[in-house]
Each structure stands twice: as structure tokens, then as C-alpha cells.
Amino acid sequence: MQWTINGQVREAEVDFRTSLLDLLREQFQLSGTKKGCNQGACGACTVLVDGERINACLALAVQYQGREITTVEGLAEHGKLHPVQAAFVEHDGFQCGYCTPGQLCSAVGMIGELERDLPSAVTADLAAGQIEWQRDELRERMSGNLCRCGAYNGIADAIAAVLAEELGEEIAR
Amino acid sequence: MRAFDYHQAADGTQAIEQAVRCQQAEYLGGGTNLVDLMRETVERPRTLIDVTRLSRDITDTDGGGLIIGAAATNAALAGDARVRRRYPLLARAILSGASAQIRNMATVGGNLLQRTRCAYFYDTATRCNKREPGAGCDALEGFHRYHAIFGTSSSCIATHPSDMAVALVALDARVHLRGPAGDRQLAITELHREPGERPDLETELQPEELIVAVEVPPLAMAVHSQYRKVRDRASYAFALVSVASMVELDGDIIADTRLALGGVGTKPWRAWQAEAALRGQPATAATLAAAVDAELAAARPLPGNTFKVELARRLMIAELSQRLSDARNGGDA
Ligand code: FES
Numbered sequence: 001m002q003w004t005i006n007g008q009v010r011e012a013e014v015d016f017r018t019s020l021l022d023l024l025r026e027q028f029q030l031s032g033t034k035k036g037c038n039q040g041a042c043g044a045c046t047v048l049v050d051g052e053r054i055n056a057c058l059a060l061a062v063q064y065q066g067r068e069i070t071t072v073e074g075l076a077e078h079g080k081l082h083p084v085q086a087a088f089v090e091h092d093g094f095q096c097g098y099c100t101p102g103q104l105c106s107a108v109g110m111i112g113e114l115e116r117d118l119p120s121a122v123t124a125d126l127a128a129g130q131i132e133w134q135r136d137e138l139r140e141r142m143s144g145n146l147c148r149c150g151a152y153n154g155i156a157d158a159i160a161a162v163l164a165e166e167l168g169e170e171i172a173r
Numbered sequence: 174m175r176a177f178d179y180h181q182a183a184d185g186t187q188a189i190e191q192a193v194r195c196q197q198a199e200y201l202g203g204g205t206n207l208v209d210l211m212r213e214t215v216e217r218p219r220t221l222i223d224v225t226r227l228s229r230d231i232t233d234t235d236g237g238g239l240i241i242g243a244a245a246t247n248a249a250l251a252g253d254a255r256v257r258r259r260y261p262l263l264a265r266a267i268l269s270g271a272s273a274q275i276r277n278m279a280t281v282g283g284n285l286l287q288r289t290r291c292a293y294f295y296d297t298a299t300r301c302n303k304r305e306p307g308a309g310c311d312a313l314e315g316f317h318r319y320h321a322i323f324g325t326s327s328s329c330i331a332t333h334p335s336d337m338a339v340a341l342v343a344l345d346a347r348v349h350l351r352g353p354a355g356d357r358q359l360a361i362t363e364l365h366r367e368p369g370e371r372p373d374l375e376t377e378l379q380p381e382e383l384i385v386a387v388e389v390p391p392l393a394m395a396v397h398s399q400y401r402k403v404r405d406r407a408s409y410a411f412a413l414v415s416v417a418s419m420v421e422l423d424g425d426i427i428a429d430t431r432l433a434l435g436g437v438g439t440k441p442w443r444a445w446q447a448e449a450a451l452r453g454q455p456a457t458a459a460t461l462a463a464a465v466d467a468e469l470a471a472a473r474p475l476p477g478n479t480f481k482v483e484l485a486r487r488l489m490i491a492e493l494s495q496r497l498s499d500a501r502n503g504g505d506a
């Protein structure tokens with residue numbers, strides 16, 4: 001079986017039962033992606049597949065053959081932190097750090113969804129092509145990532161700062 | 174997890190051939206429910222047939238409806254501009270369910286066929302008639318705050334967990350099925366079964382039959398439809414009660430309406446009784462109260478979920494009142 005992981009083609013023969021999460025951590029020693037609940041409830045295992053965020057613990061590795069997978073190890077480029085990573089450092093978006101790889105990948109995926117003007121459950125006018133970026137939008141969209149340390153305010157600040165920078169969207173607190 | 178064989182199907186016809194050929198095969202969509210159940214050994218297929226290569230196209234029908242390929246993701250359907258414009262309750266219902274990560278994985282066909290989240294169904298150390306027919310039900314006298322008040326039986330009170338299905342039931346969608354005996358269609362209101370004596374039989378699907386598409390018919394009043402979900406936390410939780418609603422006014426008379434409920438039924442619950450009591454009646458508070466009473470007459474709550482009766486009552490009245498006032502104000506929600 002073959003996958004493209006953080007830009008590199010990787011191969012392995014694994015049991016069909018292997019999740020994408022276990023493939024990353026145990027076959028390829030990419031232990032940045034974390035196993036929290038292993039049942040889709042916490043988001044610690046969030047990775048990007050072809051740019052879209054998914055829970056790697058619920059994904060069978062075999063089903064994702066040939067796809068482009070980005071993990072937290074693949075976010076930085078040329079030794080420079082991804083803007084979302086830098087913002088998490090700047091705004092104290094973590095305490096113990098266990099949920100952080102999932103938060104980072106999820107935030108990157110979420111910003112992509114914003115750029116494509118995809119709605120969320122709190123978007124008032126679903127028919128409108130453009131989304132108005134409010135703080136409650138941001139929190140709703142990140143609700144699939146739990147943080148046992150309760151670093152949510154820092155996480156929201158970090159993501160809001162990136163949005164302000166990249167999309168020119170100022171998000172009030 | 175029990176070991177299994179894996180095949181990827183290029184299309185629906187091939188998936189069925191593979192399922193017929195293989196022992197104890199199950200179809201695999203996004204896996205967000207099935208993989209979890211396999212890990213808990215609640216599901217123990219010998220073969221998985223991956224049906225995510227089936228059509229994921231969302232196409233217009235001649236009359237202004239949509240046909241949705243079963244492999245379309247929940248996220249793709251909720252994000253589709255036509256769905257957002259013509260059937261906002263469907264987009265809102267999908268977006269109210271699960272998390273963004275799960276919606277990116279989950280398919281439309283899989284969403285309809287997901288299993289209940291009843292904790293006793295998941296916990297193989299407890300009794301569950303759905304998991305093991307005839308074993309008994311530990312939810313009846315257990316923790317059943319999340320369980321159903323409509324369509325229950327002495328064998329099972331498990332809730333159907335889908336938000337999307339509630340919206341599709343309100344829209345009178347049709348499921349397109351393919352099986353060894355050919356193609357057929359089913360009204361989505363007929364897809365799921367009430368548990369009765371056989372809670373293990375959840376749908377009208379025949380062995381190896383597969384959902385290949387869902388068709389949503391055109392419906393003018395759906396432009397102002399809504400979906401409201403009440404739950405224990407603000408996001409990423411199953412419904413305690415949810416309401417899908419829309420109305421069409423003719424002067425002061427309720428010309429037509431659709432009402433469906435989530436979180437309260439053993440299947441996605443179409444409020445047929447309430448609808449019948451609303452159609453053709455004056456749009457007054459008394460009409461709403463009588464209609465909601467007519468629906469709730471069939472509720473069979475247990476001590477732990479009696480609160481859902483009053484919650485459903487208030488939510489239905491609040492939502493119908495809002496739809497009526499939107500309709501009076503020119504329909505702009
Ligand atoms: S480890 Fe995947 S969601 Fe918790």
C-alpha cells in the first residue's frame with residue numbers, strides 16, 4: 001500500500017484493521033499526531049487529507065491509499081513554523097500540548113473551509129455566499145477538538161489572529 | 174477488532190456482486206460509525222466493501238429537485254449552494270451533527286444507515302436486544318435520558334441519531350436502492366423500521382441491498398425551512414430534541430406544512446399527526462397547541478426522559494410560531 005505523507009511517497013504492508021492514526025504513529029514513527037479517545041470524540045488525531053481535516057482514528061489506512069496526508073510534522077516549511085503554529089505560540093494556544101497537533105491541523109483545515117465560504121451550524125444566512133466571521137463561528141467550527149487543559153481562549157485568539165492576518169478579517173472577541 | 178477482508182467497489186453494481194460473493198460482508202462508507210463499532214466488537218463483518226467510489230455527484234432533476242450520490246460527503250452536501258438555497262433545513266441539520274472532521278468523512282448513505290448511540294448497544298457487557306436479539310434491554314430501567322419517546326417497544330427504546338435524516342424525512346426524500354434483484358425506490362419515511370419485537374432489523378433494506386442515491390423533490394416552501402437542535406452542550410452532541418419545520422400560508426390559513434423531530438424517535442420522526450391537524454386550519458396559537466398535542470399523544474416516555482415531552486412541545490410551538498411569523502413577513506427568515 002502507498003500513501004503520500006507530508007509530501008513523501010511512503011509504502012507499507014499493513015493489516016486491514018490498521019487505522020490511519022496507527023499507520024502514522026507506529027509504521028512511520030510520525031508520533032506528532034495523538035491518540036486521545038480513539039473513537040472520534042476528541043479530535044487529537046486530526047490530520048489533513050488532500051487539504052481536508054479528518055479524524056485519523058476512524059479512518060482505515062487501506063481506504064486512504066494514494067491520498068495526500070499532512071500531519072503536524074508537515075505544517076512547517078523550510079524550518080519556518082506555519083502561521084497557525086506561530087500564532088499558537090504567540091497566544092498561548094496550549095498548556096500540556098497533547099491536543100495541539102490536532103488543534104493545529106484542524107485550524108488549518110478550518111481556514112481552508114472559510115476561504116471556500118462553507119457554512120457552519122451558526123451561520124445565520126445559509127443561502128448567502130459569503131460568511132460573516134464572528135467569534136462564535138470560529139468556536140463552532142473548532143468544536144471537534146477538545147482540550148482537557150481548557151486552553152480554548154488562547155486557541156481562539158491564535159486562530160483569530162491568523163484570520164486577521166491572512167483574510168483581513170478582524171474578529172471581535 | 175475481528176480480522177476482515179477488504180474490497181473496493183468501482184460502482185454500485187460491482188459492490189453488490191462482491192457482497193453476494195463474500196461471507197458476512199458489510200458496506201463501508203466514511204467509516205465514522207462502522208469502524209468504531211468494529212473496534213468495540215459490536216459489528217464483526219468478515220468482509221468490508223468500500224463504497225466510497227460510488228457516485229458523489231449532486232445533480233439537478235428536471236423539476237428543480239436534487240439527486241445526491243450516496244458517496245457524497247455530509248460536508249459536501251451541506252456546502253452545496255443549491256442545498257443552502259433550496260433546502261436550508263437540510264444544510265443546517267447536517268451542520269448541527271458531529272464535528273467538521275466527521276462531516277468531511279461521513280457519506281450520505283452511511284449517515285442514513287448509522288446505528289444508534291445507545292450506550293447499552295455499545296457496551297457488550299450489558300443486555301441489548303438490538304445487538305443480541307432476545308437478550309433483554311438494560312436501557313429500560315437504566316440511564317435513558319437520551320432515549321426515544323416515540324415508536325418505542327418493550328424490546329427497544331434506542332434513538333435514531335441522525336440529524337440529516339430528520340431533514341430528509343421532512344422533505345419527503347426518496348432513497349434509490351440497488352440490490353441483487355435490481356433497482357427500486359423507497360420513500361425515506363419508509364426506510365427505517367420501528368423496533369417492535371425485532372430491534373435488530375432497522376431498515377427495510379434487503380440483504381446486500383445498497384443505497385446508491387437520495388432524491389430530494391422540489392418543494393417551494395422549503396426555501397424558508399429551518400432545523401433547530403437542543404442538546405446538552407452548544408456543539409458536537411446528539412440531540413435531546415430537534416425540530417425540522419416549514420409552513421406555507423394562504424392568507425391566514427396554514428396551506429401546507431412539514432414537521433419532523435430528532436432525538437425522540439426510534440426512527441427519524443415525521444410528525445404526521447401534527448401536520449394533519451395544522452393543514453387547512455387558521456394560523457392561531459390554538460391551532461398550534463392542538464396540533465402539537467395531537468402528536469404528543471403518542472409519546473411513551475420513561476422516568477428518565479419524560480422531560481422530552483415538554484421540551485418537544487415548547488420547541489415545536491416556538492419553531493412553528495417563528496415559521497408563521499416569517500411567512501407573514503414575506504417569508505424572509
Ligand atoms: S483520537 Fe481520534 S478523535 Fe479522539
Ligand code: FES
Binds near residue numbers: 095146148
Ligand atoms: S493543551 Fe492540554 S489538552 Fe489541550
